[in-house]
Amino acid sequence: xxxxxxxxxxxxxxxxxxxxxxxxxxxxxxxxxxxxxxxxxxxxxxxxxxxxxxxxxxxxxxxxxxxxxxxxxxxxxxxxxxxxxxxxxxxxxxxxxxxxxxxxxxxxxxxxxxxxxxxxxxxxxxxxxxxxxxxxxxxxxxxxxxxxxxxxxxxxxxxxxxxxxxxxxxxxxxxxxxxxxxxxxxxxxxxxxxxxxxxxxxxxxxxxxxxxxxxxxxxxxxxxxxxxxxxxxxxxxxxxxxxxxxxxxxxxxxxxxxxxxxxxxxxxxxxxxxxxxxxxxxxxxxxxxxxxxxxxxx
Amino acid sequence: xxxxxxxxxxxxxxxxxxxxxxxxxxxxxxxxxxxxxxxxxxxxxxxxxxxxxxxxxxxxxxxxxxxxxxxxxxxxxxxxxxxxxxxxxxxxxxxxxxxxxxxxxxxxxxxxxxxxxxxxxxxxxxxxxxxxxxxxxxxxxxxxxxxxxxxxxxxxxxxxxxxxxxxxxxxxxxxxxxxxxxxxxxxxxxxxxxxxxxxxxxxxxxxxxxxxxxxxxxxxxxxxxxxxxxxxxxxxxxxxxxxxxxxxxxxxxxxxxxxxxxxxxxxxxxxxxxxxxxxxxxxxxxxxxxxxxxxxxx
Numbered sequence: 001x002x003x004x005x006x007x008x009x010x011x012x013x014x015x016x017x018x019x020x021x022x023x024x025x026x027x028x029x030x031x032x033x034x035x036x037x038x039x040x041x042x043x044x045x046x047x048x049x050x051x052x053x054x055x056x057x058x059x060x061x062x063x064x065x066x067x068x069x070x071x072x073x074x075x076x077x078x079x080x081x082x083x084x085x086x087x088x089x090x091x092x093x094x095x096x097x098x099x100x101x102x103x104x105x106x107x108x109x110x111x112x113x114x115x116x117x118x119x120x121x122x123x124x125x126x127x128x129x130x131x132x133x134x135x136x137x138x139x140x141x142x143x144x145x146x147x148x149x150x151x152x153x154x155x156x157x158x159x160x161x162x163x164x165x166x167x168x169x170x171x172x173x174x175x176x177x178x179x180x181x182x183x184x185x186x187x188x189x190x191x192x193x194x195x196x197x198x199x200x201x202x203x204x205x206x207x208x209x210x211x212x213x214x215x216x217x218x219x220x221x222x223x224x225x226x227x228x229x230x231x232x233x234x235x236x237x238x239x240x241x242x243x244x245x246x247x248x249x250x251x252x253x254x255x256x257x258x259x260x261x262x263x264x265x266x267x268x269x270x271x272x273x274x275x276x277x278x279x280x281x282x283x284x285x286x287x288x289x290x291x292x293x294x295x296x297x298x
Numbered sequence: 299x300x301x302x303x304x305x306x307x308x309x310x311x312x313x314x315x316x317x318x319x320x321x322x323x324x325x326x327x328x329x330x331x332x333x334x335x336x337x338x339x340x341x342x343x344x345x346x347x348x349x350x351x352x353x354x355x356x357x358x359x360x361x362x363x364x365x366x367x368x369x370x371x372x373x374x375x376x377x378x379x380x381x382x383x384x385x386x387x388x389x390x391x392x393x394x395x396x397x398x399x400x401x402x403x404x405x406x407x408x409x410x411x412x413x414x415x416x417x418x419x420x421x422x423x424x425x426x427x428x429x430x431x432x433x434x435x436x437x438x439x440x441x442x443x444x445x446x447x448x449x450x451x452x453x454x455x456x457x458x459x460x461x462x463x464x465x466x467x468x469x470x471x472x473x474x475x476x477x478x479x480x481x482x483x484x485x486x487x488x489x490x491x492x493x494x495x496x497x498x499x500x501x502x503x504x505x506x507x508x509x510x511x512x513x514x515x516x517x518x519x520x521x522x523x524x525x526x527x528x529x530x531x532x533x534x535x536x537x538x539x540x541x542x543x544x545x546x547x548x549x550x551x552x553x554x555x556x557x558x559x560x561x562x563x564x565x566x567x568x569x570x571x572x573x574x575x576x577x578x579x580x581x582x583x584x585x586x587x588x589x590x591x592x593x594x595x596x
Contacts, residue, residue: 277531
């Protein structure tokens, strides 16, 4: 007899992230049944015909009934509404987790919806993705050797934590536990700030008089630097609003350092410039060594 | 009888850029003889054994004698010293060009060295490179379908301009003519500013307490965004100092826009955020379409 980690899994938002989770758990035999939820029936039909989900519902309150695991894979801006629809039908043996890129805001949304945070809620964030989106792009290997950060609350049940952990490990991911605050600060630094810089740079250049020539003369370095400026604007709007405090703080720290660099350029401060560039190069080169990445600038 | 574009070419600084130019011109039969110059004889021996140069000299004043084309492929910080060594032996049928990433500073260096700028000096800048450096990395196709910007002065001789233009076209490049000021502004925007942002971001993160985790949790977006922070610190020091005015101006414009973005995040200004991100995404996507690049963010 198979030992399932999850008997009945409800995935709310069956896109790349939710769909890949379902596929991975099915492939490894970790789940008995997967219920997908979306407002769009044709989308759910597609997910079912692809074998990503076994059944579907369009109403969250119906879908989650009898589920021992509920995963919210919706945009950050939709979390609270989903929690509100789960709240009336929540049960003691239902573990709830999410995949949002900012964690304090998810907990706040849960607080609003549930009044007191359920012991079975364990916020999570898989550090994975591809350039594509939608259920058609989902694949079972997405989480293999990738990190998943979980940020349990003090009130979280050890059993629920362990169940979420086991779910991601079954997908081949490495699960790391941090505090909510720490997650949001680290992600602000490593992901949210770079996205703001890329968006802001491309927008600044696009507004300039010499716009056409600027994009015309741009070479490989520019292309790589600005790749993330092609990200989904709505998703990044939600992330900005959701991780506002940590992100605004990081932009301030970055801006102050950039101002010091500009001052050094203006004053021909060769020592400052060479030291800064060398420190950055060393950190970047070490990052690549650690990750076994072989790339260099043009 | 072959019609050479250049009879005797002197390349000062036989690295990736100078070496690839020599190889391309030799391959296409556009040059009769190539003389390499460096302070390092073993380096010149290697270039000769690779067939990149035919002969070499360690003294610039000797090397340029009898040359109808002299190309300065040295760091921006070394330009003035090279011009000073050419000045005493310059002749009327010697065309001089360079490959520096900032053009006003090259002209200023020439002014200092020559007192009055020679009519045969035509500053240039090939927008090309690879992740490698040194003569071993040079190859004849480096300039194929790449842009070369030339920035002739009002006093530049039409014959000299045409000779520099023909040289790069023989390498398969498209030659574009702009003013010095315009070149420096466009390159500050499209290349120098992004390098400053990448260096500054990596250095800011490397100085943070959570440094190890930050680099640990960094994913593909961060890797691409910071690739150019692995660039050569000495070269970028020279570029900063050489293109100081245009670069400091661009950093100021960028910083002001970034501050507006931070304000919008702080005030939950959804309209501003979505509009900015959408404009940037559109500009980036169009840039990729124009360049036939197929890439997207994670």
